[in-house]
Amino acid sequence: MKKIVSYIVVLCLALSLIQVAAVAEEISFADMPDNWATDALQKAANNGLxxxxxxxxxxxxxxxxxxxxxxxMVRAFGATQETDISAFSDVSADAWYYSDMAKSVQMGIFQGDGTNLNPDNNITREEAFTVLARAFELTDADGAVLDVFVDKADVSAWAVPTVAAIVENGYAQGADGYLNPGSNITRAEFAVLMDNLVKMYITEPGVYSHVEDGNILIRANDVTLSTLTVRGDLILGESITAKGVTLLSSSVEGRIVNNDSGDKIEFVTTGGIDNPGTNPGTNPGTNPGTNPGTNPGTNPGTNPGGDPDDGDNPGEATDPGIDDGGDI
Incomplete structure (x- = not known):
């Protein structure tokens, strides 16, 4: 009887709240290009990245x-928890990025070299790949997957497993046979890379009866996915709490990422509340990598070019270098 009541309550909630994913307001820019990166840049802007x-x-x-x-990355995952970064001498407490750096270290995607985080350095493609592999909990891959690239030898040893993971999963393809791992990544290139990794962002509470094919990132609590199949990974934002997301007669074909506690998702079937553990785990070994360069690529191939300056910094980056000694 309790199971029936639970199901009826959830069903009523679904019927009263069902919505199609809200269409984000399109933001316009004076210098928006008309090229391979346009859609990805627009999507990144619309979703607050x-x-x-x-x-x-x-x-x-x-x-x-x-x-x-x-x-x-803090915006994408809705991260709110900070850690103490006072040990890093190059991050001023009054810098615009202090809170973001503290959150990114807490997330485990930036590690620095022990005394420096090098916040003003440009990030290289291999560094960016490493940061993303950590954030999306990708399993380290064998470097043999990089044999197809002319410049495979240019990938730093510490970055090979994470760069290989990004390539193996189809998120980056390089351009004209080159990965350009040591090149700086542009805003446009990074936007394209993020578009390859995340096909839909859910940022508002509600019941969703349709999602796009590909990886879905949820960064709001009180979200219900109703009678649908996620044809990719379901990625949970850092701020998702216990039972913050409900899967109502829904399934996930890929992984469930960032659900280490195992209680962020509640599975509800026609028989009542159940937790079948659809892809319950994330991949615990996301490639702890070291120097997470960014530069996802320049040619519209995979990481088509452009620098994804996140606009949090009203000014442009000053330090063009980003090699932090193999530690990201």
């Missing part, structure tokens, strides 16, 4: 700094 600059530009070809990438 790129906020642009005070002069109304998005500057797609600007290089992305480590601090800017940290800010983007």
């Amino acid at each position: 790129l906020s642009g600059y005070d002069d109304g530009t998005i500057r797609p070809d600007n290089n992305l700094t480590r601090a800017e990438m940290a800010a983007i």
Whole structure:
């Protein structure tokens, strides 16, 4: 009887709240390009990853700094928890990115080199790949997958497993046979890379009866996925609490990422509340990698180019270098 009552309550909630994913308001920029990166840049802006600059530009070809990438990842995952980063001497407490760097270290995606986080350094492609592999909990891959690239020998030894993971999963393809691992990544390139990783963001509470094919990232609590199949990974934001997401007669074909506690999702079937553990785990070994460069690529191949400056920094990056000694 209790199971029947539970199901009826959930069903009523679904019927009263069912909605199609809200269409994000399209944000316009004076310098939005008309090329391979346009859709990805627009999507990144609409979902709050790129906020642009005070002069109304998005500057797609600007290089992305480590601090800017940290800010983007914090926004993407809705991270709120900070850790003490006072041990890092190059992050001023009054810097615009202080909170974002503290959150990104707490997330485990930036580690620094022990005394520095190098926030103003441009991030390279291999560094960016490493940050993303950690954030999305990708399993380290065999470096043999990189044999198809002319410049495979240019990938730093510490970055091989994470770069290989990004390539193996189809998130980056390089351009004209090159990965350009040591090149800086632009805002446009990073936007394209993120678009490859996340096909839909759910940022508002509600009941969703349709999602796009591909990986879905949820960063709001009180979200119900109703009678649907996630044809990719279901990625949970950092702020999702226990039972913050409900799968009502729904399933996940890929992994459930960032559900280490095992209680962020409640599974509800026609027979009542159940937890069948549809892809319950995330991949615990996301590639702890070391130097997470960014530069996802320049050619519209996979990481088509442009620097994803997250606009949190009203000014442009100053330090063009980002090699932090193999530690990201």
